[in-house]
Amino acid sequence: MRNLIKFISLYNYSITFFILLFVSGYFLVNENFILKTKYFNSSNYLSGTVFYYQSSFFNYFKLEERNINLERENKRLSEKIIRSYSSKTEDVDSTLNLNYDYVKAEILNNSLRKSKNYITINKGSKDGIKEGMGVISSSGIVGRVKYVSKNFATVISVLNTSFYVSSILQKSSTLSSVNWDGKDPKILKLLYVPKHIDIRRGDEIISSSFDSIFPKGISIGKIKEIREDINSNFYDIDILSTQDFFNLSSVYIVNYLLVEEKVELEKTTYEK
Known part of the structure; x- marks a missing residue:
């Protein structure tokens, strides 16, 4: 406790300066629309960039799984294309396309x-x-x-x-x-x-x-x-x-x- 009091008394001017700087910055951003907009845009950009690289990092390890899913989806869509041809033709037995x-x-x-x-x-x-x-x-x-x-x-x-x-x-x-x-x-x-x-x-x-x-x-x-x-x-x-x-x-x-x-x-x- 003595060390804490000693530290505060030693750096009281610096601590007071940073507290006042933070408070003034807070009021300045909140009261000024332009600065407020730029602040949030900058924070969104930074957070978005972080999330992008984070997502890219994890997605890299999921590429194989996604490729398998894409192949399955392509096969499903191609079979759907063939069935769509048959649905337009009254005399076509759609069960033939299962072969x-x-x-x-x-x-x-x-x-x-x-x-x-x-x-x-x-x-x-x-x-x-x-x-x-x-x-x-x-x-x-x-x-x-x-x-x-x-x-x-x-x-x-x-x-x-x-x-x-x-x-x-x-x-x-x-x-x-x-x-x-x-x-x-x-x-x-x-x-x-x-x-x-x-x-x-x-x-x-x-x-x-x-x-x-x-x-x-x-x-x-x-x-x-x-x-x-x-x-x-x-x-x-x-x-x-x-x-x-x-x-x-x-x-x-x-x-x-x-x-x-x-x-x-x-x-x-x-x-x-």
């Missing part, structure tokens, strides 16, 4: 100005990608996996004159095929639709599941122009593609889980 799995990929390269165009994606064999798998986006069909390495894969684009998609007319369920003629990237050709079929401009064309590549019901395009060729039993039809290849940045690779069983059974059937 498909999806892997999201980013596009690294996308050729558009050739007659045989290809796309490069950032997923490969280590991600379960195999040759022949279908590739779609949130807008429609993109193509089919052509070649696969460990970390990458190339995709034969719908904008490739050698690529054909098994399709049906949504309104009548008429089986058909879609191909690109190498001209306008926005226009595809609808093939093998007999002239006795009732078709109109605006009719939607969707994928069939006959080729074991795409689920039934994925959008391909809508009829834009219908012409009759007197030398053919089929219409000459242009469809407007739902997929804009000029603004394509990410895709989903389609894995048909029962494809091996289906192919093996059909092979055995045809051989006998």
Whole structure:
């Protein structure tokens, strides 16, 4: 106690100075709106900065967990996209889509100005990608996996004159095929639709599941122009593609889980 009294008596002027300085500063800040605003803004900035770095520090150790959650969310959203296609098609059995799995990929390269165009994606064999798998986006069909390495894969684009998609007319369920003629990237050709079929401009064309590549019901395009060729039993039809290849940045690779069983059974059937 004596030491405390001795300390106060020794530094009484300094202690009094700091007390008065604190009190005057308190009244100055509270009575002056501008100073008060600057004070609280500064304190908010400092506390915000501290919390930001604190949050960043702890978030760093949660990156792996967050990546796993993001992958699960991407898978859930991709499956929701596929189901949304089916919900727009009355004749599509939505339970068929339970036999498909999806892997999201980013596009690294996308050729558009050739007659045989290809796309490069950032997923490969280590991600379960195999040759022949279908590739779609949130807008429609993109193509089919052509070649696969460990970390990458190339995709034969719908904008490739050698690529054909098994399709049906949504309104009548008429089986058909879609191909690109190498001209306008926005226009595809609808093939093998007999002239006795009732078709109109605006009719939607969707994928069939006959080729074991795409689920039934994925959008391909809508009829834009219908012409009759007197030398053919089929219409000459242009469809407007739902997929804009000029603004394509990410895709989903389609894995048909029962494809091996289906192919093996059909092979055995045809051989006998």
